Amino acid sequence: MKIGVFVCYCGENIGRTVDCAAVAKELSAYPGVAHAEAYKYMCSDPGQNLIKQAIKEKNLDAVVVGSCSPHMHEKTFRKACASAGVNPYMVEIANLREHCSWIHDDIPSATAKAIDLVRIAVEKVKYNEPLQTIQVPVTKRALVIGGGIAGIQSALDIANAGFPVVLVEKEPSIGGHMSQLSETFPTLDCSQCILTPRMVEVYQHSNITLLTYSEVEKVEGFIGNFKVTVRKKARSVKDEVCTGCGLCVQNCPIKKKAQSEFDESLTTRPAIYVPFPQAVPNIPVIDRSVCTYYKTGKCQMCKKVCGREAIDFDQQDTFLTFDIGAIIAATGYKLYKIDKKPEGHIYKGYGEYGYGELKDVIDGLQFERIASASGPTSGEILRPSDKKEPKKVVFVQCVGSRDESKGFSYCSKICCMYTAKHAMLYKHKVHDGEAYVFYMDIRSNGKGYDEFVRRAIEEDGVKYIRGRVSKIYEENGKYIVKGEDTIAGVRMEIDADMVVLATAMIPQPENSKVAQLLGIPYDKHGFMQEVHPKLRPVETSTGGIFLAGACHSPRDIPESVSMASAAAAKAMVLFGSDILEREPVVAKVEASTCAGCFYCQKVCAYSAIERKEIRDRQGNLIKVVAYVNAGLCQGCGTCNATCPSKSVELIGFRDEQIFAEIQSLSGF
Amino acid sequence: MEIGYYPGCSLEGTAKEFDKSLKEVLKVLDVNLKEIEDWSCCGASSAHSAGNTLAVALPARNLKLADDQGLKEIVAPCAACFNRLVTAKHELKFDESMRIKVEKLLEEKTSFNADIYNILQLFQKIGMEKIKENVKINLKNLKVACYYGCLLVRPNDIIQFDDTENPLSMEEIVMASGAQPVNWNFKTECCGASLSIVHTGIVEKLSKQIMDNAILHKADIIAVACPMCHSNLDMRQLNIKKDYPGHKEIPVVYISELVGLALGIDPAKLGLNSHFIDPMKVLNSAITEEAAI
Numbered sequence: 001m002k003i004g005v006f007v008c009y010c011g012e013n014i015g016r017t018v019d020c021a022a023v024a025k026e027l028s029a030y031p032g033v034a035h036a037e038a039y040k041y042m043c044s045d046p047g048q049n050l051i052k053q054a055i056k057e058k059n060l061d062a063v064v065v066g067s068c069s070p071h072m073h074e075k076t077f078r079k080a081c082a083s084a085g086v087n088p089y090m091v092e093i094a095n096l097r098e099h100c101s102w103i104h105d106d107i108p109s110a111t112a113k114a115i116d117l118v119r120i121a122v123e124k125v126k127y128n129e130p131l132q133t134i135q136v137p138v139t140k141r142a143l144v145i146g147g148g149i150a151g152i153q154s155a156l157d158i159a160n161a162g163f164p165v166v167l168v169e170k171e172p173s174i175g176g177h178m179s180q181l182s183e184t185f186p187t188l189d190c191s192q193c194i195l196t197p198r199m200v201e202v203y204q205h206s207n208i209t210l211l212t213y214s215e216v217e218k219v220e221g222f223i224g225n226f227k228v229t230v231r232k233k234a235r236s237v238k239d240e241v242c243t244g245c246g247l248c249v250q251n252c253p254i255k256k257k258a259q260s261e262f263d264e265s266l267t268t269r270p271a272i273y274v275p276f277p278q279a280v281p282n283i284p285v286i287d288r289s290v291c292t293y294y295k296t297g298k299c300q301m302c303k304k305v306c307g308r309e310a311i312d313f314d315q316q317d318t319f320l321t322f323d324i325g326a327i328i329a330a331t332g333y334k335l336y337k338i339d340k341k342p343e344g345h346i347y348k349g350y351g352e353y354g355y356g357e358l359k360d361v362i363d364g365l366q367f368e369r370i371a372s373a374s375g376p377t378s379g380e381i382l383r384p385s386d387k388k389e390p391k392k393v394v395f396v397q398c399v400g401s402r403d404e405s406k407g408f409s410y411c412s413k414i415c416c417m418y419t420a421k422h423a424m425l426y427k428h429k430v431h432d433g434e435a436y437v438f439y440m441d442i443r444s445n446g447k448g449y450d451e452f453v454r455r456a457i458e459e460d461g462v463k464y465i466r467g468r469v470s471k472i473y474e475e476n477g478k479y480i481v482k483g484e485d486t487i488a489g490v491r492m493e494i495d496a497d498m499v500v501l502a503t504a505m506i507p508q509p510e511n512s513k514v515a516q517l518l519g520i521p522y523d524k525h526g527f528m529q530e531v532h533p534k535l536r537p538v539e540t541s542t543g544g545i546f547l548a549g550a551c552h553s554p555r556d557i558p559e560s561v562s563m564a565s566a567a568a569a570k571a572m573v574l575f576g577s578d579i580l581e582r583e584p585v586v587a588k589v590e591a592s593t594c595a596g597c598f599y600c601q602k603v604c605a606y607s608a609i610e611r612k613e614i615r616d617r618q619g620n621l622i623k624v625v626a627y628v629n630a631g632l633c634q635g636c637g638t639c640n641a642t643c644p645s646k647s648v649e650l651i652g653f654r655d656e657q658i659f660a661e662i663q664s665l666s667g668f
Numbered sequence: 669m670e671i672g673y674y675p676g677c678s679l680e681g682t683a684k685e686f687d688k689s690l691k692e693v694l695k696v697l698d699v700n701l702k703e704i705e706d707w708s709c710c711g712a713s714s715a716h717s718a719g720n721t722l723a724v725a726l727p728a729r730n731l732k733l734a735d736d737q738g739l740k741e742i743v744a745p746c747a748a749c750f751n752r753l754v755t756a757k758h759e760l761k762f763d764e765s766m767r768i769k770v771e772k773l774l775e776e777k778t779s780f781n782a783d784i785y786n787i788l789q790l791f792q793k794i795g796m797e798k799i800k801e802n803v804k805i806n807l808k809n810l811k812v813a814c815y816y817g818c819l820l821v822r823p824n825d826i827i828q829f830d831d832t833e834n835p836l837s838m839e840e841i842v843m844a845s846g847a848q849p850v851n852w853n854f855k856t857e858c859c860g861a862s863l864s865i866v867h868t869g870i871v872e873k874l875s876k877q878i879m880d881n882a883i884l885h886k887a888d889i890i891a892v893a894c895p896m897c898h899s900n901l902d903m904r905q906l907n908i909k910k911d912y913p914g915h916k917e918i919p920v921v922y923i924s925e926l927v928g929l930a931l932g933i934d935p936a937k938l939g940l941n942s943h944f945i946d947p948m949k950v951l952n953s954a955i956t957e958e959a960a961i
Contacts, residue, residue: 340831350833351831351832351833351834352833355834473853474853475853475881475884480853
């Protein structure tokens with residue numbers, strides 16, 4: 001076998017601590033190595049050409065590259081070798097960067113270690129065999145989890161491209177937080193006016209299966225071949241017969257027991273309810289936790305008035321399963337509440353702002369509802385406690401956000417903009433009112449965003465004060481806001497009628513649960529994690545699962561929509577071909593020695609081990625052996641390690657390959 | 669119950685009544701105070717501006733004495749002493765290099781293991797039930813504003829006791845004594861602390877705001893647990909009355925005096941006769957109606 005060794009300096013990354021030329025020189029004399037050289041950037045075009053040229057000139061049949069982690073460039077080098085006629089699985093990477101140069105500083109010993117690392121790879125590649133990729137079919141149907149603006153956008157994009165989509169939303173209606181907003185920055189167009197047509201489009205789209213009041217229960221399988229179980233929660237209303245006439249809602253005697261989720265607890269709602277008039281679908285849900293019938297067995301008022309006999313008190317949760325090729329998580333965010341948190345909670349409340357017990361100290365979403373034409377005050381700015389028009393309103397930015405002592409290290413990103421919008425909307429509606437904004441700095445980096453903030457300050461006369469608020473307390477119906485103007489260097493005390501806190505955006509509490517179901521990573525706050533922050537921002541480390549919107553990090557509507565379209569595009573890339581190529585690194589069972597104990601089946605985390613009958617020519621059963629479904633196998637090697645008779649091998653990591661590596665080190 | 673006692677300088681000087689009342693109250697509640705022999709300054713306010721090692725070494729000496737004298741728990745009634753002692757203990761535990769430096773200065777190794785309590789923690793340890801059982805005088809007409817100041821329930825990360833922004837542990841003690849705590853907004857506001865000496869005007873302004881808020885919320889009296897807070901509110905009121913004509917005065921007493929009064933101890937023994945603003949008028953009018961239970 002003729003092996004080529006290529007050592008990369010990685011600019012200075014490897015070259016600074018490893019004498020790459022010395023590594024190449026040492027390896028050139030190593031048994032089996034027909035060619036060895038070092039180059040500044042092996043992954044660059046000229047670097048790859050060096051490899052291709054050497055393959056042709058020296059007739060190499062295997063290649064070892066000493067470079068960065070195989071996660072980074074294994075694919076690059078495999079491709080280069082394949083184009084020069086060497087099977088891509090005859091390429092091995094020795095990780096000289098993460099495993100050597102970055103973690104050592106002594107040049108001679110780092111160089112010696114680099115030589116060892118390359119030697120190990122050379123010994124392994126001697127036992128490599130040419131492999132072919134495994135081809136699996138792709139189910140061309142997407143699952144979108146979450147029906148906010150991000151989920152809606154992803155679902156519509158994929159559906160419009162002609163692929164079927166299952167959209168799952170846990171609330172009774174799609175629309176998410178965007179449906180609660182009054183007007184949107186920086187154009188001040190009405191949020192519902194631009195959103196509801198899209199909600200209706202989702203509902204009517206022939207390619208979209210909409211499942212509201214539903215949650216994903218189980219996810220099995222792998223990229224292109226997921227099997228997803230969805231729990232359709234009992235609505236207590238038959239959605240196939242209900243016409244959405246609303247009689248049941250009007251006649252429900254329970255009016256005040258439940259807080260309206262849509263109005264952010266500023267109003268109450270009946271036990272049977274539609275979250276808001278434009279809800280999609282316009283089908284009510286019975287909240288069994290407050291309904292009189294579920295408590296006492298009496299009432300049934302909704303059933304009596306329903307002309308369609310749509311009320312079904314005995315309805316049970318149902319389970320639906322779908323074959324899915326790609327999944328987009330768009331589970332969104334919620335706003336942090338400043339309440340006292342239970343012990344050990346990573347977020348701490350704000351005692352200095354009254355722990356959420358001061359009635360007219362509200363959060364951003366509550367102000368949206370107050371400012372919204374569809375809200376509890378029909379858009380009139382009235383404070384919650386006494387429904388009077390507040391003449392002095394203080395807006396406080398960065399409540400929680402960017403404050404480690406409250407459990408948040410991150411910037412919630414959208415608050416600078418929505419606070420400017422809130423102050424502006426307030427000034428537009430209360431002409432003689434005063435609006436103050438306390439800020440740390442203004443982050444308005446988006447198209448037309450800074451102009452928008454300037455407009456609030458210069459045209460609408462909102463008073464911006466740079467400084468933090470130390471305390472908010474109630475005194476005689478006024479809310480005393482104590483803070484500091486750090487530009488003027490003076491203490492401020494404002495007797496406000498209402499205070500709006502721009503509290504941090506946090507992931508939905510179910511986010512981490514969904515991430516666990518999907519098998520994708522999430523950070524300490526519960527935001528889902530992308531593979532690469534710059535180059536693969538919507539992909540997760542699990543193939544076929546993508547992210548859209550605020551489940552990943554705080555983001556506004558335009559960003560959520562772009563991310564949603566990006567995720568949809570990634571899913572459609574998958575749907576672009578009928579066959580998906582997978583790595584051939586999978587387990588293989590040697591049937592002749594397999595004793596059929598099926599220990600491998602018990603330990604396999606991917607349900608990839610099947611039973612296979614071995615029969616003679618007459619059709620008599622000889623034995624039952626284990627068989628690996630290459631489509632499901634992830635190549636983890638657990639079965640390989642478990643098999644008592646050593647009948648399972650992991651292709652690409654066979655025992656003799658591993659032993660060769662170890663032997664090269666021990667010198668035996 | 670026996671507990672080590674670190675009085676600190678204030679309780680032998682400006683806050684004598686805090687010391688007196690605490691000792692009287694603990695007698696009734698069956699707690700035996702054992703003063704740390706040969707205790708020295710905790711370094712409060714000046715040492716930690718002079719140098720971190722000094723700021724830790726001074727309290728460390730007292731912690732070492734407690735160890736040597738077999739005291740597993742000590743109470744430091746002064747909020748500043750308490751704060752310095754717990755902070756020093758924390759640093760000795762988690763900062764290896766500081767520990768080595770301090771051990772060198774003390775010329776001996778020790779564990780610095782004693783648990784340190786402020787007076788609220790001590791009362792909590794004794795138990796509210798125990799206080800209730802011993803109440804002799806009905807104070808239900810007395811409205812009390814509990815003033816914590818800045819140091820008493822801090823640093824929260826270390827002491828993990830009560831809520832720094834809205835503490836309620838003193839209110840519990842007031843309720844156990846039979847009086848009524850009021851809900852008010854300035855219980856943790858700054859009194860100006862040691863600016864009392866160099867910028868008396870600032871202290872007067874801050875203290876006045878605190879007292880005004882207590883009066884606004886209908887308090888008859890302010891209860892404190894810090895000698896600094898006490899002198900800034902009680903002693904400075906004479907000047908405040910001069911500088912802010914029309915200032916309504918309000919008596920300021922230590923929480924231990926209030927508990928002592930409820931336990932039926934002679935007010936003079938509690939030091940209630942040694943305040944600048946005489947609390948007895950308010951206290952007498954609150955207890956005249958039903959003197960004994």
